Amino acid sequence: MNGSILLTIDQSTTGTKAILTNQEGRIVSKLALPHQQYYPQEGWVEHDPLEIYHNVKSVIRGVLTQAELVPAAIAGITITNQRETALIWNRKTGLPIANAIVWQCRRTADFCDRLKEEGQEALVQAKTGLLLDPYFSAAKWRWLLDHHSADHPIDELMAGTVDSWLLWKLTGGVVHATDYTNASRTQLFNIHTLQWDEELAELFGVPLSILPRAYPSDHVFGRIDEPELFPEGALIAGVIGDSQAALFGQQCILPGMAKGTFGTGTSILMNVGAKPIQGSGGLVSAIAWGVGGRVEYALEAIIHSTGDSLNWARDQMGLYRTFEELEQLIGAIPDTGGVYLVPAFIGLGAPHWNPRARAAFIGMNRSSDRRHLLRATLESIAYQVTDAVRLLERHTGMPLAELRVDGGATTNGTLMQLQADLLNVPVVSSEAAELSALGSAYIGGLALGVWSNEQDLAGFYRKRHAYIPIVDEEERNRLDKGWQAALKAVLTAEATLN
Numbered sequence: 001m002n003g004s005i006l007l008t009i010d011q012s013t014t015g016t017k018a019i020l021t022n023q024e025g026r027i028v029s030k031l032a033l034p035h036q037q038y039y040p041q042e043g044w045v046e047h048d049p050l051e052i053y054h055n056v057k058s059v060i061r062g063v064l065t066q067a068e069l070v071p072a073a074i075a076g077i078t079i080t081n082q083r084e085t086a087l088i089w090n091r092k093t094g095l096p097i098a099n100a101i102v103w104q105c106r107r108t109a110d111f112c113d114r115l116k117e118e119g120q121e122a123l124v125q126a127k128t129g130l131l132l133d134p135y136f137s138a139a140k141w142r143w144l145l146d147h148h149s150a151d152h153p154i155d156e157l158m159a160g161t162v163d164s165w166l167l168w169k170l171t172g173g174v175v176h177a178t179d180y181t182n183a184s185r186t187q188l189f190n191i192h193t194l195q196w197d198e199e200l201a202e203l204f205g206v207p208l209s210i211l212p213r214a215y216p217s218d219h220v221f222g223r224i225d226e227p228e229l230f231p232e233g234a235l236i237a238g239v240i241g242d243s244q245a246a247l248f249g250q251q252c253i254l255p256g257m258a259k260g261t262f263g264t265g266t267s268i269l270m271n272v273g274a275k276p277i278q279g280s281g282g283l284v285s286a287i288a289w290g291v292g293g294r295v296e297y298a299l300e301a302i303i304h305s306t307g308d309s310l311n312w313a314r315d316q317m318g319l320y321r322t323f324e325e326l327e328q329l330i331g332a333i334p335d336t337g338g339v340y341l342v343p344a345f346i347g348l349g350a351p352h353w354n355p356r357a358r359a360a361f362i363g364m365n366r367s368s369d370r371r372h373l374l375r376a377t378l379e380s381i382a383y384q385v386t387d388a389v390r391l392l393e394r395h396t397g398m399p400l401a402e403l404r405v406d407g408g409a410t411t412n413g414t415l416m417q418l419q420a421d422l423l424n425v426p427v428v429s430s431e432a433a434e435l436s437a438l439g440s441a442y443i444g445g446l447a448l449g450v451w452s453n454e455q456d457l458a459g460f461y462r463k464r465h466a467y468i469p470i471v472d473e474e475e476r477n478r479l480d481k482g483w484q485a486a487l488k489a490v491l492t493a494e495a496t497l498n
Contacts, residue, residue, distance in 0.1 A: 005020050007063070007234075035055055037102075044106070046100060079240075084185045086100065088144045098144055098148040104346050106346055109134045111142065112132045112355075120132065130284045141204070160212050177221055179239040216290030217290045219447070237447035253454070260385055271298055282350035284299075291446065304349040342380065381419075404430065421471040
């Protein structure tokens with residue numbers, strides 16, 4: 001180990017960050033770059049893997065310059081990433097055979113429906129903990145093989161999620177690997193045996209030979225081979241999917257503790273301990289992390305459109321320009337005036353898992369204006385999270401004492417207060433905004449000797465604010481009744497239209 005600073009690559013749905021964390025568990029510098037979103041057809045979402053790779057190199061270079069650090073000050077590199085997004089590349093050319101298919105993309109919905117009709121969902125769920133849904137990677141790889149592999153011999157192809165792609169590129173084409181958390185989101189990884197599953201690979205038509213090797217999250221994956229960035233190289237450790245990384249960063253290390261990461265979508269993850277709990281009713285099981293020779297499991301409720309709904313309101317509808325303007329507009333009215341948004345832009349996640357549902361504003365009248373629509377868009381996040389948390393509590397029998405939250409939307413006090421009111425438990429935001437990066441840094445630091453053991457991390461979780469419920473049960477029930485009626489209207493329309 002050289003220095004004591006950890007450099008984390010945080011590769012998310014909308015951009016890439018390089019984040020520096022010191023030995024006291026504090027972020028000392030960060031730099032971000034957005035990347036292009038591609039929507040070639042309705043319901044399709046793609047990213048350019050080469051753009052992401054070049055952005056990774058740019059933010060690494062930039063953050064070291066910004067912090068006035070030499071490469072020797074870096075103890076190692078860690079990676080946290082958007083999960084499920086799938087790509088295939090040619091190992092000889094080093095080039096993707098097509099754009100990456102993003103987790104939001106619904107192009108494989110018909111394929112997943114056929115597998116359901118064949119009665120395959122029980123098998124998939126028993127082995128992977130996941131539902132048969134286009135959200136996950138396996139069907140995306142199958143689609144890429146069906147549509148883009150004809151000009152490539154199969155023994156030249158490599159499949160992976162974003163972490164695998166970055167590991168392969170950053171190590172100069174030496175390491176084709178992933179970690180247990182990312183592997184567990186593909187629908188090809190058996191979360192009980194911790195191995196790629198031959199039966200599932202055959203079911204989806206994805207050869208095992210093209211898949212990366214899976215390791216615990218604290219594995220030392222290799223050494224970066226980018227001489228212009230690190231002339232002497234640097235070790236890479238602490239690779240973990242972004243939502244699981246946030247769970248570790250929030251120090252939700254005991255069963256029953258849960259966090260919500262409010263990003264493009266929202267993931268509500270609950271630590272369930274050393275044995276997986278089979279999900280139902282829209283919940284999915286996941287590997288939380290592999291650290292210190294132990295594998296911990298989580299139960300997850302996935303919400304597709306939260307922050308993305310605000311992006312839609314800004315970019316497609318022009319309802320506001322900046323987040324400062326958003327705050328002013330929603331602060332000018334006391335409520336939504338009875339308007340609800342059901343943001344099923346790419347279908348609905350937990351607890352419905354309906355990929356064909358479509359978004360709608362419900363409850364508008366002649367006096368409704370853009371302020372009401374904006375506030376309804378913001379509040380739709382809290383309603384969806386509440387439904388997800390209630391499902392987790394019912395399924396596990398473990399009521400939450402508090403919900404720890406992170407992500408960009410958690411800086412909005414109006415949203416966080418509503419969230420606490422609907423859940424009727426404290427909602428606690430962290431002093432640090434980049435919890436996924438911190439979780440990855442903590443795991444990488446343990447692997448590389450920056451910290452000796454997990455006890456060294458105990459004091460690193462620092463609360464910023466606790467939102468305490470202030471509404472009574474009658475008001476809480478009134479709000480929820482309106483939301484449930486809006487949901488019913490959208491789901492009824494979906495059944496009629498489709």
